[in-house]
Amino acid sequence: MKSRIFGTECEYALFHSQGEGKSKSRWEDELLLEHLKGITQYLMSALKVVGYPLAGEFLGNGGRFYIDRGAHPEYATPECASVSDVVAHEKAGDRIVWELAELAGFLLAQAGKTGKLHVFKNNVDAFGTTYGCHENYLVAPRAMESISFIVPFLVTRQIFTGAGRVMKGGTTQTGPFQLSQRADFIDRVFSDRTSQVRGIINLRKREIPRQGQNRRLHILVGDSNMSEYALGLRAGTTSLVLRLLEEDAFHDMPVLESSVEAMKDISRRFDCPVKLENRQGRYNALDIQTIYLEKVHRFFGQHEPGLGEEEILQLWSNTLTGLRKVKISSENWTLEDDPEDLKRRIDWILKLWLINRVQQNKRFDWQDYRLQHLDARYHDLDPVSGIFQRCQELNLTDRMVNDNEIRKAKVVPPDDTRAWTRGMTIQSASGKNVDVIVQNWETIDIVARPKGRSSNHPFDRHRRMVNRLEIKMEDPLVVDHASILEKVRDFVEMWD
Amino acid sequence: MSKSKQAKTGLIHKRQKGKKEDTPEAPVPSTSISEEATRQKLKKLDEFMEGVLQKAGPEFLDEFKQVEGE
Numbered sequence: 001m002k003s004r005i006f007g008t009e010c011e012y013a014l015f016h017s018q019g020e021g022k023s024k025s026r027w028e029d030e031l032l033l034e035h036l037k038g039i040t041q042y043l044m045s046a047l048k049v050v051g052y053p054l055a056g057e058f059l060g061n062g063g064r065f066y067i068d069r070g071a072h073p074e075y076a077t078p079e080c081a082s083v084s085d086v087v088a089h090e091k092a093g094d095r096i097v098w099e100l101a102e103l104a105g106f107l108l109a110q111a112g113k114t115g116k117l118h119v120f121k122n123n124v125d126a127f128g129t130t131y132g133c134h135e136n137y138l139v140a141p142r143a144m145e146s147i148s149f150i151v152p153f154l155v156t157r158q159i160f161t162g163a164g165r166v167m168k169g170g171t172t173q174t175g176p177f178q179l180s181q182r183a184d185f186i187d188r189v190f191s192d193r194t195s196q197v198r199g200i201i202n203l204r205k206r207e208i209p210r211q212g213q214n215r216r217l218h219i220l221v222g223d224s225n226m227s228e229y230a231l232g233l234r235a236g237t238t239s240l241v242l243r244l245l246e247e248d249a250f251h252d253m254p255v256l257e258s259s260v261e262a263m264k265d266i267s268r269r270f271d272c273p274v275k276l277e278n279r280q281g282r283y284n285a286l287d288i289q290t291i292y293l294e295k296v297h298r299f300f301g302q303h304e305p306g307l308g309e310e311e312i313l314q315l316w317s318n319t320l321t322g323l324r325k326v327k328i329s330s331e332n333w334t335l336e337d338d339p340e341d342l343k344r345r346i347d348w349i350l351k352l353w354l355i356n357r358v359q360q361n362k363r364f365d366w367q368d369y370r371l372q373h374l375d376a377r378y379h380d381l382d383p384v385s386g387i388f389q390r391c392q393e394l395n396l397t398d399r400m401v402n403d404n405e406i407r408k409a410k411v412v413p414p415d416d417t418r419a420w421t422r423g424m425t426i427q428s429a430s431g432k433n434v435d436v437i438v439q440n441w442e443t444i445d446i447v448a449r450p451k452g453r454s455s456n457h458p459f460d461r462h463r464r465m466v467n468r469l470e471i472k473m474e475d476p477l478v479v480d481h482a483s484i485l486e487k488v489r490d491f492v493e494m495w496d
Numbered sequence: 497m498s499k500s501k502q503a504k505t506g507l508i509h510k511r512q513k514g515k516k517e518d519t520p521e522a523p524v525p526s527t528s529i530s531e532e533a534t535r536q537k538l539k540k541l542d543e544f545m546e547g548v549l550q551k552a553g554p555e556f557l558d559e560f561k562q563v564e565g566e
Contacts, residue, residue, distance in 0.1 A: 018559070024559050032562075
């Protein structure tokens with residue numbers, strides 16, 4: 001499949017600092033949930049006040065903002081057809097969530113609730129509770145037949161997609177620092193659930209009836225990246241590997257003896273050897289990534305690359321070359337060498353470098369609780385207090401998209417997927433005499449409101465059933481904006 | 497290198513001290529400018545991190561508690 005659809009879903013952590021040492025450590029989950037739910041109500045109020053065109057939880061840029069399990073605000077990007085679009089839209093989501101939190105903070109203060117509201121884009125709290133960042137890829141049916149070939153790639157890509165994690169009271173067993181925030185929370189390779197038991201790949205039952213059609217591949221194992229390059233590499237390299245799966249171009253690929261164990265081991269030490277079922281000798285994550293990279297290189301020696309595929313291939317190759325030169329002390333997790341300056345692009349390397357710098361300046365050892373604080377603050381979306389944000393402002397990171405592209409993605413849907421139809425429908429019907437009901441990612445109903453009468457007229461229910469326009473967008477790759485949007489405009493004008 | 501960019505690095509002021517009006521400006525090695533710029537950036541970063549650490553009380557680890565997500 002040359003045209004890929006990408007999307008991500010990020011769960012964020014709300015942290016309302018009351019600054020009075022009000023410990024939540026002893027709170028039961030139910031009490032904590034009530035507390036967090038209370039804050040999310042302010043976020044939803046902020047969504048109404050801030051003025052984005054929206055229909056329920058769906059926004060005029062085609063994305064979705066909602067409150068998910070565990071009272072986590074979640075942003076799902078619209079369907080994107082390029083790596084740069086998915087990066088811009090995920091970063092746009094970060095900014096939308098931060099704007100809502102900032103406004104919610106004012107609303108909380110107005111309600112007499114003191115303290116500062118922070119939003120962290122990470123995957124684990126100080127108590128080891130996790131929340132996710134999932135990826136979605138549209139794949140051809142053939143890829144699903146041999147999907148297990150992608151597993152070693154997904155297990156080892158954390159060497160460039162890991163967000164880095166300071167371990168609480170790091171022991172010799174767990175290490176003081178891990179590459180990935182999610183590795184410790186993955187229990188199996190495949191699962192049909194997304195909580196309590198987590199697979200690397202989530203096989204949702206509702207996707208099974210779609211055999212023979214393009215399907216959504218749902219990946220649970222990714223970290224929440226702050227770096228635009230890490231986001232781009234995550235989506236781009238995964239898409240390249242999927243392309244080869246679809247073309248049946250993977251043969252004699254490495255098979256891990258235990259994918260779950262390997263994921264945890266690599267997270268603890270990025271050059272750790274892992275056991276393979278079908279190969280003798282020592283292989284580490286870099287070696288396995290190199291096997292995939294070489295297969296993809298060979299494939300594109302004979303096949304035409306799709307949109308942006310050549311650039312991602314080059315970026316992947318450069319990243320692996322740079323990682324081969326990275327040196328980390330096995331004694332104290334000090335970044336000793338990074339000659340290709342990968343800290344500008346890879347979250348875990350930047351985080352480790354920052355922490356090492358603080359350790360050097362302040363003589364902190366790995367047991368110091370302040371390092372965990374720094375870990376969380378790296379992911380703080382507040383441009384004033386977020387560490388990554390500050391690094392970006394100081395030009396210590398490389399950018400894959402620019403601020404204009406991110407600003408645009410906050411309000412304009414991608415024009416080459418069905419997200420355009422959804423977003424423009426929401427925008428054109430916003431403030432008119434119709435209700436837009438986005439039933440799901442595939443269906444929108446536009447229902448006329450009663451004209452000039454109270455809404456409790458006895459025939460209103462029947463009128464609303466008749467005076468309704470249903471828009472179906474089953475295939476995300478089919479773009480038929482013009483004819484659908486003309487119908488929407490006609491319908492809206494008729495009832496306005 | 498434009499004057500405004502040099503001014504940001506702070507080098508231009510040092511070099512102008514005691515310099516005659518008609519003396520052509522000595523070429524500034526670009527590596528020393530970039531090194532100075534990097535030093536300035538890292539200084540700002542360290543100051544920022546110091547500010548973050550000032551607020552890093554032990555209560556943070558007690559307060560930053562979430563409910564399991566997906």
